[in-house]
Amino acid sequence: MRCGYCKQEGHNRRSCAALAASEGVCGCPIVTGDSVRLFRGVGTIEGCECKSCDLFRLYNVPTPEIACQILKDKEIAEKLAHEENKWPEMIIINKTRAPIFIYVNGAEPEFKQSIEADTGFKIKYVNPFEEDEISNYIVTDHDYGLKAIFRDIEPKHILKLVSVEYGTKEEITITQEASSVEDKWREAALKAQYLLHQLDRLGVKNNPNYEPIMDMIQDIQYPPYSEQDKERAGVTSGFTNIHETTGINES
Numbered sequence: 001m002r003c004g005y006c007k008q009e010g011h012n013r014r015s016c017a018a019l020a021a022s023e024g025v026c027g028c029p030i031v032t033g034d035s036v037r038l039f040r041g042v043g044t045i046e047g048c049e050c051k052s053c054d055l056f057r058l059y060n061v062p063t064p065e066i067a068c069q070i071l072k073d074k075e076i077a078e079k080l081a082h083e084e085n086k087w088p089e090m091i092i093i094n095k096t097r098a099p100i101f102i103y104v105n106g107a108e109p110e111f112k113q114s115i116e117a118d119t120g121f122k123i124k125y126v127n128p129f130e131e132d133e134i135s136n137y138i139v140t141d142h143d144y145g146l147k148a149i150f151r152d153i154e155p156k157h158i159l160k161l162v163s164v165e166y167g168t169k170e171e172i173t174i175t176q177e178a179s180s181v182e183d184k185w186r187e188a189a190l191k192a193q194y195l196l197h198q199l200d201r202l203g204v205k206n207n208p209n210y211e212p213i214m215d216m217i218q219d220i221q222y223p224p225y226s227e228q229d230k231e232r233a234g235v236t237s238g239f240t241n242i243h244e245t246t247g248i249n250e251s
């Protein structure tokens, strides 16, 4: 089926939107002296912006065939864009030295994803997005377990708030600068602790001038920390290197 009026396929003259638009009536008054003329064919007044004239031009200018072809192309392009937009893409890359965690703020409270250091994660969707749909995520440097909800998450552990909506195509990199101040203190403290240990190993304690200071250093209380924390502070590898070097020298 091809329309005799606009030459497009899929409908005929009777159901042709372009033909219907061309038969519309423009009701905008033309005032000439004392007389007012109302109701005439659409497109009579050059540039009239009434609804009927707009519709007429949309479907009929320059010709019904060209106008309708343009509309069809536009429709196809919009459909393709919609197909693309309803599946948004968000990739979060962890460039900190510790795992980070993504929590969803909203409909799925049990969503949690951990991202190891130097890896990325692409958020996958099972259902397409509506045009006004939005998903919000919180990236933290603290593992709150599986059932964390938004109000449980402390601001100091929030690295980034991420929004994914219809049409989003984005890649977000979480850097060390974003990681929490607490982590930086832990790192600094473990580095200092390591260096003080080295002083001890070098025999500083045997010098009576330094002995009282070294005793005080012994008394410093460190909150619990893990091997992983040490690795992050770069001190485990420090020990490893010294050990390896000694090994080579001995052999």
Ligand SMILES: [Zn+2]
Pocket (backbone or CB within 6 Å): 003, 004, 005, 006, 007, 008, 011, 012, 013, 015, 016, 017, 018, 019
């Ligand atoms: Zn038609």
Ligand SMILES: [Zn+2]
Pocket (backbone or CB within 6 Å): 026, 027, 028, 042, 043, 045, 048, 049, 050, 051, 052, 053
């Ligand atoms: Zn008009």
